[in-house]
Amino acid sequence: MAYEYDLVDARVRQKAGPDLFGGQNLAKDKLLPGEKIFNVMDFEATPDGVTDSTQAFMDAWRETCNSLVQARMLVPPGKYLVSPMFFAGPCKSPRAITIKVEGTILASVDPSEYVNTEWLIFEDHPKGIKLIGGTYDGQGQEFWAANMNCEKNTSPQCTRLPSSIQFNNVKDGLLQNITSLNAKGFHFFITNSANIRLRRLRAIAPDESPNTDGIHISHSSHIRISKCVLQTGDDCVSMIQGVDDVAITRVKCGPGHGFSIGSLGKYENEIPVRNIRVLNSSMVGTTNGLRIKAWPDRYPGEASDITFSDITMENVKNPIIIDEEYECEPAKCTKKPSLVKVNRIKFSNIKGTTISPFAVDLRCSKQFPCNGIQLSNIDLRPVKVPTASRCLFTKPIYTGPQFPLPCK
Structure with a gap:
């Protein structure tokens, strides 16, 4: 299960505004006319994977960000060990800053250095920022054993493990052609941001690594994720x-815990989740498939206008699941009903195999039943045991063939 971290004092969703990357061909990285390059090697970075290059990276970033002409920071081939860093803006260049990585960046493994719970933070970039290429190795193996389950332990002392790359208060951001290995916590964390594109990313960690979500998103709008391979120990994408x-x-997606919305209803005054589309994707061996989860006996929340379409699955557990009894015994939960409203959710053209007794499991709130749940062309065949549908406090609308059979 993922620990859904949030900035609990931030209650405003970022508004997207004009999309500066709209209509651009982002597939190829091209130098702009007159663009100046700041190479970390010119600031005495050492590409041996052992010597700390944090100061060299910060010096190169400072020159890049303060440049009055268009500029980029370059990390050439090699291995570079760095401690946690803030790549803070706003920058002075006329357009989005680029950081191009051709080598491998290694995270330090000293726990005392991670006082801000992140490794690399890109913050306050209203003109945009581009991270292109390279490998980011979080070296999380020694940290995972110390992971705290903050789903169950809600005390202030419970802290999650550091994310590898965080965008905070970024507008018009691009993450492209990046491999993230063995993140201590989330691989990519997008929060308080808008107009963000994540393209051709690889997030890789063992399936037993805790809370290593591939992409985690909160308080953000107009996010585009495409052509990614996410093989993690937790949610492939969590929102x-x-x-x-x-x-x-x-x-x-897979291994991992699937595409997840929630958990919702965890905090007071939550802002709704809405307008989510998961399309033309595949899942292999995940412990959940397409999931919306909400806490019983907590706070109000809302998830609406969500579409899952054209998804193929292989040996997936819980392929289609709405769980408003999160962390409570399924169908036997004695806690007060969830206060989260779930409306207008569509599952269309979902096909493949499952290892679960319930391929379609819709457990909604008794106080706020789910409305507008649609299932169209569902074909989820059992691998080990017979599979069925379960529906509590919702009356789905069915169209097209259905396997397993619809709820009665």
Whole structure:
């Protein structure tokens, strides 16, 4: 299960505004006319994977960000060990800053250095920022054993493990052609941001690594995720409160915990989640498939206008699941009903195999039953045991063939 971290004092979803990357061909990285390059090697970085190059990276970033002409920071081939860093803006260049990585960046493994719970933070970039290429190795193996389950332990002392790359308060951001290995916590964390594109990313960690979500999103709008391979120990993509207008296409998920919305109802005054589309993607061996989860006996929340379409699954557990009894015994939960409203959710053209007794499991709130749940062309065949549908406090609308059979 993922620990859904949030900035609990941030209650405003970022508004997208004009999309500066709209209509651009982002597939190829090209130098702009007159663009100046700041190479970390010119600032005494050492590409041996052992010597700390943090100061060299910060010096190169400072020159890049303060440049009055268009500029980029370059990390050439080699291995570079760095401690946690803030790549803070706003920058002075006329357009989005680029950081181009051709080598491998290694995270330090001293726990005392991670006082801000992140490794690399890109913050306050209203003109945009581009991270292109390279490998980011979080070296999380020694940290995973110390992971705290903050789903069950809600005390202030419970802290999650550091994310590898965080965008905070970024407008018009691009993450492209990046491999993230063995993140201590989340691989990519997008929060308080808008107009963000994540393209051709690889997030890789063992399936037993805790809370290593591939992409985690909160308080953000107009997010586009495409052509990614996410093989993690937790959610491939997780979206919590304040997320609006997300499109996920052509993503390969697994191992991991699937595509997840929630958990919702965890905090007071949550901002709704809405306008989510997961399309043309595949899942292999995940412990959940397409999931919306909400806490019983907590706070109000809302998830609406969500579409899952053209998804193929292989040996997936819980392929289609709405769980408003999160962390409570399924169908036997004695806690007060969830206060989260779930409306207008569509599952269309979902096909493949499952290892679960319930391929379609819709357990909604008794106080706020789910409305507008649609299932169209569902074909989920059992591998080990017979599979069925279960529906509590919802009356789905069915169209096209259905396997397993619809709820009665």
